[in-house]
Amino acid sequence: MTDLEKIFQVIEKNRNNMITLQKELTKVPAMAPQNGGDGEWEKSQVLMQWLDKCGIPNVERINAIDERVSSGRRPNIIATIPGESTDKTFWIMTHLDVVPPGDTKLWDSDPFTVIEKKGCLIGRGVEDNQQSLIASLYAAASILEAGFMPHYTVKLLFVADEETGSEYGIKYLLDNYKLFRKKDFILVPDGGNEQGTMIEIAEKSILWLQFRTVGRQCHASAPDHGINAFLAASELVLQLNKLNEEYKEEDPIFDPPVSTFSPTKKEANVPNVNTIPGDDIFYMDCRILPSIDLDQVLQRITEIMSHIDKKYGVQSAYTIIQRASSPATPADAPIVHTLKHAIKNIYNVEGKEKGIGGGTVAAPLRRKGYDTVVWSKIDDTAHSPNEYCVIDNMVGDSKVMADIMMKGI
Numbered sequence: 001m002t003d004l005e006k007i008f009q010v011i012e013k014n015r016n017n018m019i020t021l022q023k024e025l026t027k028v029p030a031m032a033p034q035n036g037g038d039g040e041w042e043k044s045q046v047l048m049q050w051l052d053k054c055g056i057p058n059v060e061r062i063n064a065i066d067e068r069v070s071s072g073r074r075p076n077i078i079a080t081i082p083g084e085s086t087d088k089t090f091w092i093m094t095h096l097d098v099v100p101p102g103d104t105k106l107w108d109s110d111p112f113t114v115i116e117k118k119g120c121l122i123g124r125g126v127e128d129n130q131q132s133l134i135a136s137l138y139a140a141a142s143i144l145e146a147g148f149m150p151h152y153t154v155k156l157l158f159v160a161d162e163e164t165g166s167e168y169g170i171k172y173l174l175d176n177y178k179l180f181r182k183k184d185f186i187l188v189p190d191g192g193n194e195q196g197t198m199i200e201i202a203e204k205s206i207l208w209l210q211f212r213t214v215g216r217q218c219h220a221s222a223p224d225h226g227i228n229a230f231l232a233a234s235e236l237v238l239q240l241n242k243l244n245e246e247y248k249e250e251d252p253i254f255d256p257p258v259s260t261f262s263p264t265k266k267e268a269n270v271p272n273v274n275t276i277p278g279d280d281i282f283y284m285d286c287r288i289l290p291s292i293d294l295d296q297v298l299q300r301i302t303e304i305m306s307h308i309d310k311k312y313g314v315q316s317a318y319t320i321i322q323r324a325s326s327p328a329t330p331a332d333a334p335i336v337h338t339l340k341h342a343i344k345n346i347y348n349v350e351g352k353e354k355g356i357g358g359g360t361v362a363a364p365l366r367r368k369g370y371d372t373v374v375w376s377k378i379d380d381t382a383h384s385p386n387e388y389c390v391i392d393n394m395v396g397d398s399k400v401m402a403d404i405m406m407k408g409i
């Protein structure tokens with residue numbers, strides 16, 4: 001039997017411990033104050049005890065001050081497992097917080113009491129992100145229990161505040177501490193697909209814009225006395241929609257492979273039918289390939305607006321509601337390669353690099369220049385009623401993580 005096989009055996013033996021930890025963690029809902037919760041402190045206490053029980057003594061807690069929660073602190077925990085080499089560190093970052101259950105009538109059971117059914121665990125947080133949190137903990141604990149040492153230093157990072165912006169979590173750590181080195185590799189197991197094949201290495205840039213068009217209000221029986229802001233805005237929407245044809249560049253790792261520009265929300269203008277609106281507001285959601293410069297896109301949008309302004313005599317302006325972009329982790333980064341090997345070894349499937357349209361917690365890491373991949377084998381029930389975790393996925397993912405910890409990169 002190989003060393004790795006021995007470790008996998010220990011992971012299997014720990015299956016029930018992993019299930020018990022799911023139950024213990026779910027009992028202490030760690031919701032952000034803006035979601036009506038009291039933060040992650042109590043849950044972090046449970047986790048600290050468990051790390052101690054698993055023989056992982058080297059644990060530090062970095063607290064971000066937050067007066068809104070009763071402890072006054074949002075905890076970030078780092079558990080370090082020394083490796084044979086200190087050249088690099090293999091980080092696995094998971095988050096402690098959970099989202100609220102939503103309408104509890106949509107749940108078949110109490111969201112904060114885990115029940116086991118047909119090989120699954122059901123409860124708020126069991127998939128997002130406890131499946132991976134526990135998988136990482138037991139990957140490291142099982143290596144130690146089997147009497148081995150990881151190849152490189154392993155650091156398990158359990159962060160706060162992932163669901164509500166990461167200001168007290170990873171962004172706080174990146175802004176105030178020098179934890180990572182450029183040659184480190186980071187796995188964020190907080191996204192994936194049912195087959196375990198999706199390796200997320202890039203995100204489209206997000207640009208949310210509000211467009212306000214100002215004309216002149218008047219009685220609708222004499223439209224010439226005013227300037228119809230709604231009419232001008234309607235042409236502006238159609239012109240902006242043509243950006244979809246203008247930006248044709250494709251990147252096959254994304255689905256869809258192109259940038260998208262979508263008019264979305266529309267605010268009410270006048271309350272009655274017989275008034276020409278002098279003010280109109282709508283919004284656009286743009287998801288733009290990381291290779292495209294957002295300032296250039298905004299420049300193009302300004303040109304389109306000035307054309308409409310001239311044609312209709314209105315004044316239009318945009319406000320940026322959200323702007324975020326991050327560089328892609330290269331498809332040939334060592335972490336991608338090693339992860340693919342491990343996925344093949346455990347699940348016998350081929351991992352595939354993917355880009356996504358939404359923002360994840362990997363973005364702030366990539367912005368600082370750290371190669372980060374997002375991967376896990378999940379049914380993606382996060383944030384839904386009856387959220388569940390497939391126990392085999394939790395155990396399998398733990399083996400994938402152990403495989404990487406033992407082989408290094």
Ligand SMILES: [Zn+2]
Pocket residue numbers: 095128129162190382
């Ligand atoms: Zn998550």
